[in-house]
Amino acid sequence: MSRRASVLAGAVIAALLLWPFLPHVPHDVFTTVILASVYLIPALSLVLLIGMIGQISLCQATLVGMGAFVAARGTLALHIHFPLTLLVGTAAGGLTAVVIGLVALRVRGLYLAVATMIFAYVADQYLFTKGWLVQSQSGTSIPFESIGKRGTLPYFDLGNAKLFYYIALAVAVTALYLVANLRDSRIGRAWSAIRGSEVAAASLGIDVMRFKLLGFACAGALAGLGGALTLVGQRTVAPSQFDFTNSLFFLSIAVVGGVRSLGGALASSLLFATLVGEIFFRNPTLANYLNLVSSGLLIVVLLFFRGGLGALPEKFRAAKARLEPRYRPVWERLVRRWGPGLRASTAPVRRVISPAVGVVSGGLSAVGRGASAVVHVRRDTRKTPDQIAPSLENTQEMEAVPTPVVRDVNAPIDVIGLARSMAPALASEGPGTGDTDDVQALVRAAADRHAVAGEPGADNRREPVLLSAEHITVRFGGLVAVNDASMQVGAGEIVGLIGPNGAGKTTLFNSILGLNEPTEGTVHLFGQEVTTWGVHQRAALGIGRTFQVLQLFGDLDVFDNLLVATHLQSHVGIGGATFVTRSALIAEREARERVHAVLKLMELERVANEPVASLPFGTLRLVEIARTLVTGARLVCFDEAASGLDSAETERLIEWFRLLREIGVTLLVIEHDVDMVVRLCDYIYVLDQGKLIASGVPQDVQRDPNVIASYLGTSAEVVPA
């Protein structure tokens, strides 16, 4: 962290902590800041839901209310005290969200909005009118509370605005911190994946339903926390504070802040708190305009300022870069003109205060750096691989590195081992030689070229059989898309599946992967019957895939796209993710090491930090392949991987496929490009109109009259080139 930034951070922290002790602070300012903290928490819950997972909820205020009322009931009935009140509220919010989620998440996307709207409506009209939840319509009150005994230390009067300020500040900052942790954790990445492409997420082993529910629960818990906090501060809560209009209000705060940005949510909460605290509460007549202004802001941001306040720094930076050439000369001229004069005249003053300034700024800087250390504890600077993955670069310690075991088909591909084995050779070459042939040769050498996975088996096929699809028939209504097709793939093979348009290749492919359930037949993967298993369950066994229409995660950069794929290998749960436990940190480090290894193996290090949207198509195809390598999948299905590539790129793709095989991957390739399949594959299956019309080694298939007829309708013979 730069000196200037750390001093600034320290100054902000000092200000936040110390300003209540200044004399003559108007009460309103407290209210405003407290209000900002109270707004921030539900706003964060929406950032989590909309920004991270991509789901809408229109009932956040209801969940806040649940937290508040349940906490109030708990206090009145069970005499629980602060801080337990907060916990009760959080739990109430979370549980309610789980209940709604179990029903509402069954329906996709937009219908969730309606479901939450209905819930909010029912709560307004029914739930929050019931005496067992809400004491009375004018409000539920909890008694005045304090910690400790009056007259002795320590004593905290919870009604005191100053004290509550610190409480609210602590809660808000903690919430921000925890949400930030979540965002950068395995769970946050799974959510980003779900937002980007549910089908790709499932293929990486992410249980989409479970994670959506988890996200909903977290958002609900946050909302409940906000409710409980409101209760603690105000001592009275009324149903009118949590009606549908308030849900819309929180939505406004979140969207104006920019739903992807935590900083934006903070800024937006402050903005709205200021509006409410300074303007609307001061002038009751203006209070009627609050909803107008908040919904107006929402519309304006949606239509004209996508990204909200959170996008401002980026826009500012871009504008600065654009204007820099114009203002820089002017600035320099000013400095040259007035600088020396100013310096001279202020010299004596500066000499006096400079030591004091030094001490103060040093202290602030220390504070700033300390806070930064806490915040960034798990943010390994991925930009310098040396710090994270020293084992890949530090060749001295790597004396006798065993060659990675390629043959065990039940273990994920050991990319880290491979990369380590390459390290000595790379070190002598020097980094960044970048010549594909060289790198590929190195990888081959490291992989122990004779250890292609699996053993030769019967009929020139290989064993063990990783995939076996038997007598698959798929019927959609009256249409038979696949008719009694059987195929198998053995370890270490490259198998092709071809056929003219509409032949049923995609349908068969989907049955294998779990995207549809065959009407008849069975699918076995790695020896297990998986016919009824879901996509993410099959992924856990070791099958991966790429997509004909690229399904990379568009708002992430290359590194993060690959990092998502480590999902199956690390087992960090919600606790580890939120509180950054030691085991979570270790898992994170290992995950990043894995990604670095793959980047090195596939020569994508140069583009690791580029956003996906800016890269050429051929590179993106490689990134998708790299993603499967990160998962360590032993059997990878490539869905028309060559589509959109020109001849040269197709050649390079073939080379990469061959390399993958030597690393230990088994490939199933669906293609339209028959020439490519013939040159690449050991064995080919041909589908036409849902039936398997031919299977065998490429030369036989190329000559098979049925195949020729189905593609060309001629009786031409093809002589292999």
Add this chain to the structure above:
Amino acid sequence: MKLFGRRTPSAVADEANRKGKTLLELRSVNVRYGLVPALRGVSLIVKRKEMVALLGANGAGKSTTLKAISGLVHPHQGEIELNAQRIDGLPSPQVVTRGVAQLPEGRDLFPGLTVKENLRYGYWPNRSDRSHYRETLEEILEVFPRLRERAGQKAGTLSGGEQQMLGVGMALMARPELLLVDELSLGLAPKIVAQLYEVLNQVNARGTAILLVEQFIPLALANTHRAYVLSKGEVVLEGKSADLRDDPALISSYLGGTTTSDSPQRGRTGSRH
């Protein structure tokens, strides 16, 4: 695999332009689906009253070419001209009103509407011309008696072949100057396919130019004047259909390797030149 053709496309284009016979011209058209390049600089022409085939393996860009012409996708580079007027970048409804009709792959009917309603929909570009509606409808129903039988049925209940007939009928209701046909024969019995090609030939004889994409090579070559072969988004072969029939380069562009061939089967409708 680069160009093996006899005359280059630009030579054909120049000649047609000189004689004022060009109806449709594509010049260096590049199309991307998001990031995926689908056409890399395709140039071709269709002359008035011509019937031209677009051949090539799957994924070569044939359908994309038709979509670019009818406005379903827009090229990010290159030009498309109809009657010497630029149409690239126009939305489909506007291209259609200029006299282009497309029969897309998968027919694109309205399954919930009846056969008669579907045909009426096809007449939309001419809807201001109320007087000829009955007449045109009658003509179509004459050509496809099966449709007359099923006039009140919902289009979704028709068989594949009948749906294809309906698709052709709808395209013809628009009385287009240029008809784009995408994979007419897909999933249909040979007899029906032959019937449909008969109809296309008649339509062509009466003055409508046709650009068709067809997977079944002999059928395509037997029924058209000229053909272009696409591979990986580029034109790699071009010439008169009669000449291409015996060209070994054609086969290898599909299946790889070099080929020997005996006489390919001809379509039932005889040869065209």
Add this chain to the structure above:
Amino acid sequence: MTTIVLYLFLSLPLVGAYLLLGLGITVIYQASRVLNLAHGVMAMGAAYACYQLTKWHVPLALSLIAGLAVGTLLGLLLERVFVRRLRPSGPMTQTVGTVAALSFAIAVASRVWGTLPVNAPAVLPSGALHVGKGFVPWSQLGIFPIALVGAGFLFALFQFTDMGLAMRGAAENRRGAALRGVDPDRTAALAWALGGLLAGLAGILLAGANGLDPFSSSLGVLPAFVAALLGGLETTTGVAIGAVVVGVVQGMVPAFGVFPSLSRIVQGQGAPQLVLGVVALIVMASRGARLVTGDVRGDTL
């Protein structure tokens, strides 16, 4: 027994209102594939316009027509600003857009006319139909036949006119429509206009029967959503069935007061809304997978 008949009659206005609103929601969804969460805005806008005009002593008939026009225009506005403009950003942004519109409209209405109910002009005759010991006001009951007429008009439009044909086709298959010269954006705008017209009608009638305030007129549309969802958002018949189910179920809730064990729940505040919530729950749980409209067609346009 007569109680049940009475409440059955009392359900009819609900059925009618939900039919009008649900049809609008369905037609809009078919055309734009967007769930118009701001549907209530059109109902509310028309009702307040009619009310304000009568307050300015404009004759009732003119106010009514103007109100309907406002509803229609609001529909066009919503489509142009929140649906078409936000289309590149995806369906979620469009949905948030409609929510934003809803939020803003409620705020404007609250500001201009206050949050308390006002007496909206009664378009239907006063007086009531006597059923057994109770009575059903004409201002409510009349909604049902008017709704049927409205539904009939919509049906006729779709079945017998060229424009209706164009819209039906474009809703089913955007690409197919474009390839035949029909601009799907224009048909979508027309769909929203129609939705606005019907919503406006429902809004004005409901306001006349129950009084007018920003919340009930905009959020009271929610049951119509459930009705439309029940109908699968696909056909007019489906919506009709949905409207009947939701309307009757909601309307009959107080009738269960005859059962003493249920009377406590049923007489309490918000009971019909609770029942609605339960119905919605059942609809979504059962239709869950089906509500995933696998729309592959809309991609290239």
